[in-house]
Every structure is written in C-alpha cells, then in structure tokens.
Amino acid sequence: MKLKTAILGVTGYVGQQLLSLLARHPNADLRLLTSEKFSGKRADEAFPHLLGYVDLYLSSVSKISYSEPLDVVFSCLPGGTSSVFVRKFLEEGARVIDLSSDLRFSDPEDYSRAHGTAPRFPELLSRAVYGLSELNRGKIKGASLVANAGCYSTCVSLGIAPFLKEYDAEDDIIVDIKSSFSTSGRAPKPESHYTEVKEDVSARDTGGEDQKHEILRVLSDFCGVSKKLLFFNTRVPVKRGIMAASYLKPRSQVFPQEVRELYSKFYEEDVFVRICDGPPGMASVSGSNYVSLGFCEREGYLVVVSVLDNLMKGAAGQAVQNMNIVFGFSEETALGQVPLFP
Numbered sequence: 001m002k003l004k005t006a007i008l009g010v011t012g013y014v015g016q017q018l019l020s021l022l023a024r025h026p027n028a029d030l031r032l033l034t035s036e037k038f039s040g041k042r043a044d045e046a047f048p049h050l051l052g053y054v055d056l057y058l059s060s061v062s063k064i065s066y067s068e069p070l071d072v073v074f075s076c077l078p079g080g081t082s083s084v085f086v087r088k089f090l091e092e093g094a095r096v097i098d099l100s101s102d103l104r105f106s107d108p109e110d111y112s113r114a115h116g117t118a119p120r121f122p123e124l125l126s127r128a129v130y131g132l133s134e135l136n137r138g139k140i141k142g143a144s145l146v147a148n149a150g151c152y153s154t155c156v157s158l159g160i161a162p163f164l165k166e167y168d169a170e171d172d173i174i175v176d177i178k179s180s181f182s183t184s185g186r187a188p189k190p191e192s193h194y195t196e197v198k199e200d201v202s203a204r205d206t207g208g209e210d211q212k213h214e215i216l217r218v219l220s221d222f223c224g225v226s227k228k229l230l231f232f233n234t235r236v237p238v239k240r241g242i243m244a245a246s247y248l249k250p251r252s253q254v255f256p257q258e259v260r261e262l263y264s265k266f267y268e269e270d271v272f273v274r275i276c277d278g279p280p281g282m283a284s285v286s287g288s289n290y291v292s293l294g295f296c297e298r299e300g301y302l303v304v305v306s307v308l309d310n311l312m313k314g315a316a317g318q319a320v321q322n323m324n325i326v327f328g329f330s331e332e333t334a335l336g337q338v339p340l341f342p
Contacts, residue, residue: 001027001327002027002028002029003027003028003029003071003072003323003327004029004031004068004069004070004071004072005022005028005029005030005031005032005070005071005072005073005074006030006031006032006033006034006066006070006072006073006074006089006094007019007022007030007032007033007034007073007074007076008034008061008073008074008075008076008077008082008085009034009035009061009075009076009077009078009082010033010034010035010043010047010058010076011035011036011037011038011186012076012185012186012187013182013185013186013311014076014099014311014315014316015035015076015316016047017311017312017315017316017317018074018076018099018315018316018319018320019033019043019047019050019054020049020050020053021316021317021320021334021335022074022320022334023050023053023054024053024334025320025333025334026333026334027327027329027333028072028323028334030054030056031056031066031068031070032056032059032064032066032070033054033056033057033058033059034058034059034060034061034064035058035059035060036060036061038058039058039059039060039063040057040058041057041058042055042056042057042058043055043056043057043058046058061077061085069092069093069094070089070092070094071094071095072094072095072096072097072323072326072327073085073086073089073094073095073096073097074096074097074099074319074323075096075097075098075099075100076099076100077100078100079100079101079102079115080100080102080120081100082098082099082100082102083098083100083102083103083119083120083121083124084120084121086098086102086103086124086145087121087124090124090127090144090145095143095144095145095146095326095327096144096145096146097131097146097148097319097322097323097326098128098145098146098147098148099148099315099316099319101115101150101210101211101214102119102120102124102147103124103125103128103145103147104128104130104147104149104150104153104210104214104217105119105125105213105214105217106125106126106128106130107125108122108125110213110217111125113213114209114210114212114213114214115210124145127144127145128145128146128147129143129145129146129147130146130147130149130217130218130221131146131147131148131149131318131319131322132149132153132154132157132158132218132318133149133272133318133321133322133325133331134158134267134270134272134273135157135158135161135218135222136222137325140322140325140326141325141326141328142326143326146322146326148315148318148319148322149214149318150210150211150214150314151183151211151242151308151310151314151315152177152179152211152212152214152215152231152233152242152244152314153211153214153215153218154291154308154313154314154318155177155242155243155244155291155306155307155308155314156175156177156215156244156246156306157215157218157219157222158273158291158293158306159244159246159291159293159304159305159306160173160219160246160248160304161218161219161222161223162262162263162266162267163248163259163262163263163302163304164219164223164225164227164248165222165223165224165266166262167250167251167252167254168250168251168252169227169248169249169250169251170248170249170250170251171226171227171228172227172228172230172249173227173228173229173230173246173247173248174230174232174246174247175215175229175230175231175232175244175245175246175247176232176234176244176245176246176247177231177232177233177234177242177243177244178234178236178241178242178243178244178282179204179233179234179235179236179241179242179243179310180235180236180238180239180240180241180242180282180310181197181235181237181238181239182239182240182310182311183235183242183310184235197235197237198237199237200237201234201235201236201237202234202235203232203233203234203235204233204234204235209231212229212231215229215231216229238282240282240286240287240309240310240311240312241282241283241285241286241307241308241309241310242282242307242308242310242314243281243282243305243306243307244304244305244306244307245279245303245304245305246303246304246305246306247298247301247302247303248301248302248303248304249300249301249302250300250302254302255297256295256296256297256302259295259302259304260275260295263275263293263295271331271332272289272290272291272313272321272331272335273290273291273292273293274290274291274292274293275292275293275294276292276293276294277294278294278296279294279295279296279303279305280292280293280294280305280306280307281307282307283339283340283341283342284307284339285307285308285309285312285313285339286309286339286340286341287309287312287337287339287340288309288312288313288317288337288338288339288340289309289312289313289317289318289320289321289335289337290308290309290313290339291306291307291308291313292306292307292308293305293306312337317335320333320334320335321335
C-alpha cells in the first residue's frame with residue numbers, strides 16, 4: 001500500500017528530518033514538498049544530504065498547484081499558520097498529521113491559557129487526536145487528524161505518567177529540562193548562533209510554557225490527576241536531544257526497583273521505550289526514535305530521568321510512528337535507526 005504523501009514546510013530541522021524518514025518509508029510515495037526559502041529548487045539541490053533519495057521540486061505553500069488527491073499530509077509549518085493548511089487538506093479528504101502546536105489542546109480555553117491567544121480554528125481542536133503514540137495509540141489508529149505531541153511533553157509525560165497512574169504523589173512536581181540548541185529551530189537567532197552557544201549553558205525564559213500546559217493536560221487526561229508543575233529549561237551546547245529530570249515525592253515510600261518493574265510492565269509492548277539500569281544520557285538516543293528512562297531516589301524524591309532526540313521521537317520520528325498507527329503499519333516501519341555513536 002503506497003500513500004500519496006505531502007510535507008508542508010521542509011526547510012527547518014524537523015521538516016528535513018521528516019523528509020529523510022519518509023524518503024525511505026516503503027509505504028510513502030512523496031508527491032508534494034513545500035519550502036518558502038527554496039521554492040523552485042530540487043530537494044536534493046537545496047538539501048545535498050538527500051542526493052539520490054528525493055528528486056522532487058519544492059513549491060511555495062501559498063502557491064500549491066498540485067491537484068491530485070493526497071492520502072496523508074504532514075504539516076511542519078509554524079504555529080498560527082499550520083492550521084490554515086490543515087483545514088484545507090482535511091476538506092480535500094487527506095489524513096493530516098500536524099507537527100505544530102496549533103491543535104494540541106481539545107479545549108479552546110486550555111489553548112488560550114497555554115498560548116495567550118484564542119485558537120484560529122477552534123472547531124479543529126475537538127477533531128484532533130493527541131499524538132503521543134504510546135499513551136494514545138487506540139485513538140490515533142484510523143484518525144483523520146493527529147496533533148503530534150510536543151518534544152518536551154513527550155519526554156516528560158512518558159517519564160512520569162506510569163508512576164502517577166499507579167502511585168499517589170505530592171501535588172508539586174519539579175521538572176528540570178536540559179535542551180539542545182536545535183530545539184530553537186533553524187531560523188537564525190542569537191541564541192542559536194555557534195559563537196553564542198558553544199561552551200555556554202544558559203537558562204531559557206521561552207521555549208516551553210505551552211508544553212508545560214501540554215504536560216498538565218496529559219496528566220489530567222491519561223492519569224486522572226491534577227498537579228502543579230515547576231518547569232525549568234536550560235539550554236546546553238549539544239545539537240540534538242532533551243533530558244528531563246522529573247522530581248516526584250510519593251506520599252508513601254517507593255523503592256526505585258519496584259518503580260523499574262512497574263515501568264517495564266507498563267511499556268513491555270512499546271518498542272521505542274527503553275528502561276535503563278541507571279539514569280541515561282542524551283547521546284544514548286541520538287538519531288533514533290527511542291526514549292530512554294532511568295530512576296534514582298534522592299531525599300524522599302523519586303527522580304525519573306528521561307531522554308530523547310528532539311528531532312526524532314520529539315517530532316519527526318513520532319510523526320512517522322503516528323502515521324504507521326493511523327494506517328495500520330508496523331510502528332517500527334522506517335524507524336529502525338540505531339542511536340548514533342560516537
């Protein structure tokens with residue numbers, strides 16, 4: 001089964017990662033690629049690393065002339081813009097996977113709290129299925145619209161959801177994030193320039209407020225709990241990766257070994273979740289669709305350490321995983337990459 005496939009917005013890191021994955025997906029037939037910066041150029045001319053894999057010409061999203069019906073459309077367009085084209089392709093009968101933050105909240109009020117503005121198309125919010133593969137697989141299957149989960153939410157939620165479904169914990173949860181500079185995107189800006197980030201570690205005052213609310217939504221929807229989240233994000237000088245150290249205070253004593261056994265059982269059928277003997281490092285998942293989890297105990301707190309590649313499991317890899325679920329393919333299709341080393 002070959003799916004006529006489009007990617008809107010292939011210029012950025014996420015779009016290029018997605019293009020690389022779909023170019024080797026046995027069930028994806030790439031028909032349409034858009035890029036405002038490289039419109040009119042061949043994809044392998046604009047992105048030399050794809051030479052021999054993709055020979056399509058790039059179009060401007062505002063001047064799409066492709067008229068043949070598409071089976072699946074991925075949108076890597078910026079938030080605020082993406083939902084305009086999501087609605088257009090839904091109306092034309094395509095399945096859509098949206099990688100922006102436009103549709104991750106089903107309630108318009110939750111959206112407004114997270115983004116500080118009203119949703120552009122509130123009617124799409126209730127239609128979108130939240131795309132955190134391991135926690136929402138049943139609803140993703142066969143869905144017409146999937147709102148791909150954000151990178152921070154994926155990393156944190158997969159780390160703490162199993163515990164909070166099983167154990168009672170204090171309301172305050174501390175989440176300490178270490179994020180790579182590719183989480184800032186490809187567009188040039190001071191905080192992502194090489195000379196600005198090399199050999200520097202800095203606190204970020206942006207890049208996570210909406211995903212903090214997204215995590216709280218996951219805890220409410222999938223764990224049935226209401227918590228307070230202290231979310232702190234620090235940028236570190238690495239290209240790919242997110243590490244989240246989540247501090248949970250159980251109301252009764254819980255030992256790391258029983259937590260490990262709980263998580264091993266919870267994720268026993270999830271090929272992309274790995275349970276480690278100790279806290280994992282970012283490099284252990286680089287270039288792959290894995291999320292690795294480890295545990296330790298400190299002064300009455302259970303610390304869950306989770307790591308993922310923000311461009312793979314945090315974005316493009318999970319989008320392909322969600323497509324596989326929607327259409328009934330093996331979840332591992334086109335996602336068998338071994339983590340990069342060194």
